[in-house]
Amino acid sequence: MYDPRISIIEKRLKKIGKVIAISSGKGGVGKSLFASVLALALTKKGFRTGLFDIDFTSPTTHVVLGAANLSPRESKGLIPPKIHGLKYMSLVFYIGNRAIPLRGADLSNVLVETLATTLWGNLDFLVIDMPPGMSDLLLDVIKYVSKTQFLIVTTPSKMAFETVRRLLNLLRDLRVPILGVIENMKMDDSNYIEREVKSLGEKFLGEIHFDSGLEKALGDIKSLLKTSFMNEIEESILAKNPEITS
């Protein structure tokens, strides 16, 4: 028996220049916020950008974007709605605020189904908001989205980096391209994360300081674009690491 969905995935992603998966392994480090605001920053720079939230059981990027009453249009596939200039896909369109308990095989099926039926069209960037953990969805993104490059988010916490280190080792074992590591929610001048990242031979992409005004700006794009979080993504991350957008 053959699953025909697999054979169309490459074609569906063919017109996408670069796929960046925002991952950590650890939860609560700001992946979804970073993924959403990075996608907005890329859109602001004039890039055609998509955001794909694959944290299927706990999607939250819609909260960051203030996305409400949206749904994909059906026309020989699913055409993602546009919000703030970016193409956006999330399971939240189909489940609202309901809990969706999914086991590993089900998660894989959701990913394959959405990859096979979503018509992203021409994009310069597709940003994928990954779920925490190193299980089915991480392995499936690597398996089915061969052009994916990983951008890793950590906090200054040794606990967070303990998992990040494992993720980096796994990605290296799997020979997956790693753009580098970002230290989010920085609160002091410790260089622990930078040292550790460099000692592993990976690129330290920069730090984003804890922004106490960020929570209030969630869902309000005008406010979000004015936060220091957005500013640091533009000035400290994208401007200093041109390879991300090249």
Add this chain to the structure above:
Amino acid sequence: MHEWSLAEAIISAVFSIAEKENLREVKEVHLRLGELQQIEVDILKFALLEMKTGKLSNAKFIIRTVRAKFKCRACNHAWTFREMRIPGDIRESIHFIPEVAHAYIKCPECGSPDFDVIHGRGLWITSVKGVK
């Protein structure tokens, strides 16, 4: 329609299979379609006929639908999709992404949302017959 994107996937997959098996002409493609997918078989067949080209031009598509059946992981109760009353908008969400059923369906015996789809999920190519 969603059926068209799946039809495109089937055509692409059959071409790959024919290539691997050195078939110069495909005569029959057998498909197994899960009920949970909520696919309109007539639309799928029409899309397949519209899209088939080259060595698939004379291919027949034989579609067998499998009823969706669930089994509760908490109490082992088994039940079918057909016996459930599911509103149209929810059916449509399930049509697009069948796993969405886990957000709406609960075991009719114990109320647990932790169940397996034991039959009737997905769309599979079960065999491709042709001339070498």
